[in-house]
Amino acid sequence: MTSVGHANSGTDVSNARTASRLSYPSLWSGRTGLLFQPTASQSYHFSWGTSFNTSADTYQYTTQQIADVPAEKSRNIELGAKLDWLDGRLSTRAALFRTEKYNERTTDSDFAGTYPVLSGRRHSQGLAFDIVGRVTPELEVYVSYAYLHQAVIDKVGSAVTPPNSSGYKTLVGAPVGLLPRHSGAANGFGNHVDSAVRHLRDGGGRVRTDVSCTLFLSEPDEYDGGELTMEDTFGRQRIKLPAGDLIVYPGHSVHRVEPVTRGQRLASYFWVQSLVRSAEQRRLLFDMDSHLMSLRSRLGEADPAVIGLTGTYHNLLRMWLDC
Ligand SMILES: O=C(O)CCC(=O)C(=O)O
Numbered sequence: 001m002t003s004v005g006h007a008n009s010g011t012d013v014s015n016a017r018t019a020s021r022l023s024y025p026s027l028w029s030g031r032t033g034l035l036f037q038p039t040a041s042q043s044y045h046f047s048w049g050t051s052f053n054t055s056a057d058t059y060q061y062t063t064q065q066i067a068d069v070p071a072e073k074s075r076n077i078e079l080g081a082k083l084d085w086l087d088g089r090l091s092t093r094a095a096l097f098r099t100e101k102y103n104e105r106t107t108d109s110d111f112a113g114t115y116p117v118l119s120g121r122r123h124s125q126g127l128a129f130d131i132v133g134r135v136t137p138e139l140e141v142y143v144s145y146a147y148l149h150q151a152v153i154d155k156v157g158s159a160v161t162p163p164n165s166s167g168y169k170t171l172v173g174a175p176v177g178l179l180p181r182h183s184g185a186a187n188g189f190g191n192h193v194d195s196a197v198r199h200l201r202d203g204g205g206r207v208r209t210d211v212s213c214t215l216f217l218s219e220p221d222e223y224d225g226g227e228l229t230m231e232d233t234f235g236r237q238r239i240k241l242p243a244g245d246l247i248v249y250p251g252h253s254v255h256r257v258e259p260v261t262r263g264q265r266l267a268s269y270f271w272v273q274s275l276v277r278s279a280e281q282r283r284l285l286f287d288m289d290s291h292l293m294s295l296r297s298r299l300g301e302a303d304p305a306v307i308g309l310t311g312t313y314h315n316l317l318r319m320w321l322d323c
């Protein structure tokens with residue numbers, strides 16, 4: 001199996017604000033592989049492939065800054081095996097891989113408005129493992145695990161500190177940041193408390209995870225299971241909301257996502273740092289604000305007690321603000 005792709009382009013891209021030219025003289029990509037299948041339930045493969053990604057990937061957002069930025073390129077080598085079990089109902093896959101990336105576009109908050117930072121060359125290698133299948137009509141399993149043995153910067157790119165000059169630390173040989181050594185996914189997510197701090201991807205700061213949020217993107221009838229389950233002062237809550245609804249819950253609560261036994265659950269989850277650090281104080285302020293709104297609608301804005309209590313609310317907030 002071999003395939004080759006070629007792009008030869010000089011694309012004029014213009015939008016309301018900028019007229020930029022993206023030109024890539026000639027880009028080739030290729031893939032080739034060998035598959036050995038001694039029996040119906042086992043196969044072994046070796047593959048080699050290259051790919052590229054031009055900076056016109058978000059076409060409508062092409063700006064002067066990304067015009068003439070070289071394409072990102074990658075090369076991937078993989079040696080793997082696939083074994084089927086239980087008459088094909090369960091499949092296990094394992095692969096050793098090595099990936100090299102060139103010119104990866106990253107955003108550095110210091111230069112974000114000006115140009116992307118290109119990463120030079122980096123490589124990673126490791127082992128990936130999957131177990132996928134429907135063991136019984138009710139139970140579908142999906143577990144994936146990857147072990148990243150090495151992820152290293154081989155060559156620095158643009159706009160990074162010069163190697164070994166005037167005391168700067170060289171980045172060559174440094175591990176690639178924000179890449180976990182062990183990663184995995186499963187169709188369930190056991191009991192946990194969210195970790196206290198999240199680091200922004202570009203190193204631009206951190207967020208204390210006071211409030212956790214899940215935005216449901218799949219309709220409840222598209223999957224079975226997948227409830228977000230948590231224990232709080234009101235007992236156990238099992239939450240499964242229509243697509244487009246969002247649930248906000250305290251980051252310190254113990255929660256889990258039940259295994260998905262049918263279909264696919266798509267959700268977006270993220271964390272918010274509150275101006276009030278203590279969950280107890282947030283709850284008191286929330287209760288007070290709810291009662292104040294009810295009083296205001298019955299007694300009106302000008303009622304002296306409403307004015308007084310609104311002042312107390314703000315004075316409490318002033319005392320507890322963490323900024
Ligand atoms: O998928 C969800 O609803 C929540 C995920 C979650 O608990 C987490 O990522 O910490």
Ligand SMILES: [Fe+2]
Binds near residue numbers: 193212255
């Ligand atoms: Fe969580």
